[in-house]
Amino acid sequence: MATTHAEHHDHHDHHEMSFWEKYIFPLDHKVIGMQYLFTGILMGVLGAFFSYVFRMQNAFPGIEVPLFGLVTSAQYNSLITNHGTIMIFWFAMPILVAAFGNYLIPLMIGADDMVFPKINRLSYQIFLLSVVVLIGSFFVHNGGFGGAWTAYPPLSAKAEYNLTPWGSILWLVAVVLEFVAFLLGGINFITTLMNSRAKGMKMMDIPIVCWMIVLASILFMASAGPLIAGAAMLLFDQTIGTGFFDPARGGDPILWQHLFWFFGHPEVYVVFLPAMGIVAEVITTFSRKKLFAYKVVLFTTFATGILSFFVWAHHQFIAGIDPRLANIFTVTTLLISIPIAEMLFVYIATLWGGSIELTSAMLFALGFLATFLVGGVTGIFLGASGADIYFHDTYFVLAHFHYTFVPIAVIAVFAGLYYWFPKMFGRFMDETLGKIHFWGTMVGFNGIFMPLFFTGAAGDHRRIFDFSNFPELAVSSLQHLRMVATISVIITILFQFVFFWNFIYSMFRGRKCTENNPWKANTLEWVAACPPPHGNFLVMPEVYRGPYEYSVPGRELDYWPQNEKV
Amino acid sequence: MIELLRQSGSSFAGDINNLILLVTVLAGFWLIVAEVVLFWLVWKFRKKPGVKAQYVTGERKEEMKWIHWPHNIILVCDVFIIFFAIKVWHHVKQELPPAQSTIRIIGQQWAWRFIMPGADNVLGTKDDIETVDELHVKVDTTYHYKLESVDVLHDFSVPQFRLKQDAIPGRIMTGWFKPTKVGHFDIQCAEICGIGHGIMMGKLFVDSAEEYDKWIASHTPAEATSH
Numbered sequence A: 001m002a003t004t005h006a007e008h009h010d011h012h013d014h015h016e017m018s019f020w021e022k023y024i025f026p027l028d029h030k031v032i033g034m035q036y037l038f039t040g041i042l043m044g045v046l047g048a049f050f051s052y053v054f055r056m057q058n059a060f061p062g063i064e065v066p067l068f069g070l071v072t073s074a075q076y077n078s079l080i081t082n083h084g085t086i087m088i089f090w091f092a093m094p095i096l097v098a099a100f101g102n103y104l105i106p107l108m109i110g111a112d113d114m115v116f117p118k119i120n121r122l123s124y125q126i127f128l129l130s131v132v133v134l135i136g137s138f139f140v141h142n143g144g145f146g147g148a149w150t151a152y153p154p155l156s157a158k159a160e161y162n163l164t165p166w167g168s169i170l171w172l173v174a175v176v177l178e179f180v181a182f183l184l185g186g187i188n189f190i191t192t193l194m195n196s197r198a199k200g201m202k203m204m205d206i207p208i209v210c211w212m213i214v215l216a217s218i219l220f221m222a223s224a225g226p227l228i229a230g231a232a233m234l235l236f237d238q239t240i241g242t243g244f245f246d247p248a249r250g251g252d253p254i255l256w257q258h259l260f261w262f263f264g265h266p267e268v269y270v271v272f273l274p275a276m277g278i279v280a281e282v283i284t285t286f287s288r289k290k291l292f293a294y295k296v297v298l299f300t301t302f303a304t305g306i307l308s309f310f311v312w313a314h315h316q317f318i319a320g321i322d323p324r325l326a327n328i329f330t331v332t333t334l335l336i337s338i339p340i341a342e343m344l345f346v347y348i349a350t351l352w353g354g355s356i357e358l359t360s361a362m363l364f365a366l367g368f369l370a371t372f373l374v375g376g377v378t379g380i381f382l383g384a385s386g387a388d389i390y391f392h393d394t395y396f397v398l399a400h401f402h403y404t405f406v407p408i409a410v411i412a413v414f415a416g417l418y419y420w421f422p423k424m425f426g427r428f429m430d431e432t433l434g435k436i437h438f439w440g441t442m443v444g445f446n447g448i449f450m451p452l453f454f455t456g457a458a459g460d461h462r463r464i465f466d467f468s469n470f471p472e473l474a475v476s477s478l479q480h481l482r483m484v485a486t487i488s489v490i491i492t493i494l495f496q497f498v499f500f501w502n503f504i505y506s507m508f509r510g511r512k513c514t515e516n517n518p519w520k521a522n523t524l525e526w527v528a529a530c531p532p533p534h535g536n537f538l539v540m541p542e543v544y545r546g547p548y549e550y551s552v553p554g555r556e557l558d559y560w561p562q563n564e565k566v
Numbered sequence B: 001m002i003e004l005l006r007q008s009g010s011s012f013a014g015d016i017n018n019l020i021l022l023v024t025v026l027a028g029f030w031l032i033v034a035e036v037v038l039f040w041l042v043w044k045f046r047k048k049p050g051v052k053a054q055y056v057t058g059e060r061k062e063e064m065k066w067i068h069w070p071h072n073i074i075l076v077c078d079v080f081i082i083f084f085a086i087k088v089w090h091h092v093k094q095e096l097p098p099a100q101s102t103i104r105i106i107g108q109q110w111a112w113r114f115i116m117p118g119a120d121n122v123l124g125t126k127d128d129i130e131t132v133d134e135l136h137v138k139v140d141t142t143y144h145y146k147l148e149s150v151d152v153l154h155d156f157s158v159p160q161f162r163l164k165q166d167a168i169p170g171r172i173m174t175g176w177f178k179p180t181k182v183g184h185f186d187i188q189c190a191e192i193c194g195i196g197h198g199i200m201m202g203k204l205f206v207d208s209a210e211e212y213d214k215w216i217a218s219h220t221p222a223e224a225t226s227h
């Protein structure tokens, strides 16, 4: 039903909206996207602050952490738990899926808004409620939940074990609310992509980032069910004394692990795909190149998505599953490396023959490729069951997944923000500050997690608040590596102030963006004004070609917007 | 290679070390190739005045081969790794060699309890020796362990042995190891188990045969010797 919306293009010049209608209870997908973006950034700041606190305790056990104070072991557990939970559910997902999805999908497919604007608004409101519940959980009796973001029962199920009677319940409620918000959002993304595309936009003309966000939403919807069921059971175990996960009453704690990771592994791709989408847009624009083999990107994404449902037990090799089962999951896990590697190769191949301009956005996009490769490659150690016996639950795992998550949720997000900033706010960010921010972030990030590969390979295991209790690990060579990591955290955080200054200053005082298409890009969001008004387009665009027709031979201009007839 | 960071002390540690080495070589090769190509392309195709980018769809056969060949070679690497990973896994976790002695390991918030069979080498008899946070074993002896938990999940981990296994309430996990080096090593709990997870450590003493017998003799409970 790719009909044109031109017939009602005049619906946006209805009455002037009050501040209340426009920003507090908005229906405009762009404003909802912004709400998700700013909430996500604030939560990211909180998550980063937590990591600073527990890293300080880890590297300098027992010190009075500036801005926090002494860290008890209960607080340490709660800080890491909520750091992990926040970073995945309240930072990575809201920004990558909800903020970029809301902002970009209608604009990039030439629609005036989402199909269900009210569901969209409801989605954010429930999300905000989940934030309130989560933050509330830190202040109840005995503090926030500290049983790790994976919340394995029986620890998570019984207050006598975790000692956080209210924290663990509120934590779980917050996660479930967050899921509801994203299920509602996902329905919208999928329907909008399928039904509201501009006239002429065929499936293979859809920009990769829109595909990626929608496929991520499908993955999320398909995987969330079992976990929500599990969460309901866990909540009953916590509150009304059922025994779903209690072996003493016929329950099984391992069941939770299956439900959690059946969701948890696809979840990795839920955040990975949108990041890949952002990077695709940025590298094609700034290398003036057509995306190498669009269809291969799409099909490898399908393959990854499907395979991602068959690898979950690689998180449970030594958790007590039948050892024969581990062999199957070793095979599927190593196989999934193939489509992922292929995707990365395609992106690298796109650079061939380009005319590469290293803007801040492009630097971050290339930085994503360079660092994500490390994360991908180190995953092989953990997928190989025999080697995972040694690495499981060590800092090696931690460094591995931060080399995937930080590129995804931080580096690719920066690429997207520098790239779409002029569209979002009608002004440019400062490029010099952007480059300082880039190099500071890259050096800092590698400085945090490179050393942790080594401490992990030396036997440091995760979620330990003070290594001095373990004689073999309390040696100074390892402690020095831990200090390097912690000092790098501080450096990384300091460089983010450059970003925040740049972001906020440029929003109000940056160089004005006087044209609709400052980067000379092809996709439809660049047809709309900077920033686009409610309703997005003055004349609804029509589409005549794919999104990546850069440097087409015989054309004088090196780009060819999707909506230009000739 | 991994031994530079943590020495090994069990019969299967070497197999795990070799597997890690294999993955390091293969995965490391691809990492270096990909990074070098990435940086080289960024350098080679940097923007130059008057030079236009090329139009490459990536959909023609001779272009696709740049993706297909790496794809195929990675598949071969993967098959290699799968083969050795499963081989090591099978040896360490799946097939238990016959036991020369069997011990019980019990995890609880936040300590390890060990029950050793004593002089008669049979568990469940009067001369069993029970200890907390301290396990004594004899070098070059194949042990089976029966791992239990009384409350939440724990994980019995001895990095030197390359040994790690979750302890699950309501189940008895059976596994094996064979210490090959005399000395004492850290036992860690490698699964978060509450606020004391960070202090849940134990000591593993691998004794020579004589020392082990001496230790047994001096720790055998009094009622077991007095019939």
Ligand code: HEM
Pocket (backbone or CB within 6 Å): A048, A051, A052, A054, A055, A080, A081, A083, A084, A085, A087, A088, A092, A147, A148, A149, A150, A398, A402, A405, A406, A409, A410, A448, A462, A463, A464, A489
């Ligand atoms: C500011 C940058 C970051 C730093 C310095 C950092 C550091 C850490 C450290 C040291 C831990 C382990 C704590 C422990 O086991 O004792 C941890 C856990 C974790 N981090 Fe991060 N992290 C950062 C960003 C992120 C991001 C962006 C994500 C995801 C999008 C993330 C997800 C997680 C998760 C899921 C855990 C596991 C929590 C658990 O053990 O339950 N982190 N982080």
Ligand SMILES: [Cu+2]
Pocket (backbone or CB within 6 Å): A264, A265, A268, A311, A312, A314, A315
């Ligand atoms: Cu996984």
Ligand SMILES: [Cu+2]
Pocket (backbone or CB within 6 Å): B153, B154, B155, B189, B190, B191, B192, B193, B194, B196, B197, B198, B200
């Ligand atoms: Cu523990």
